[in-house]
Amino acid sequence: MNATQTGILAGLILGLAATQGFTAFLVTLAVGVIGMVVGRVLDGELDLGDVFGKGRDK
Incomplete structure (x- = not known):
């Protein structure tokens, strides 16, 4: 079980x-998505710098 799966499971249980x-359904879904994102970041499959941008150079 990798960090993404652990994050999803933990988020759903906490939700x-x-x-x-x-x-209940909407809150559980939102917490599950947050858990999935955190798990992907910990696995290195998602780089938050790419998602939010690195800033603008002028």
Whole structure:
């Protein structure tokens, strides 16, 4: 199990634990996506510098 899978699993579990009621699905989905992104960063599959840009040189 790599860091991406661990991040998704942890995010989904935390989302389920933190939610109750009608918005449970949306909160769990959002926390799962955050966990996936963190896991990909830890695996080195996603570079945040490419996502947010490195700044503008003028």
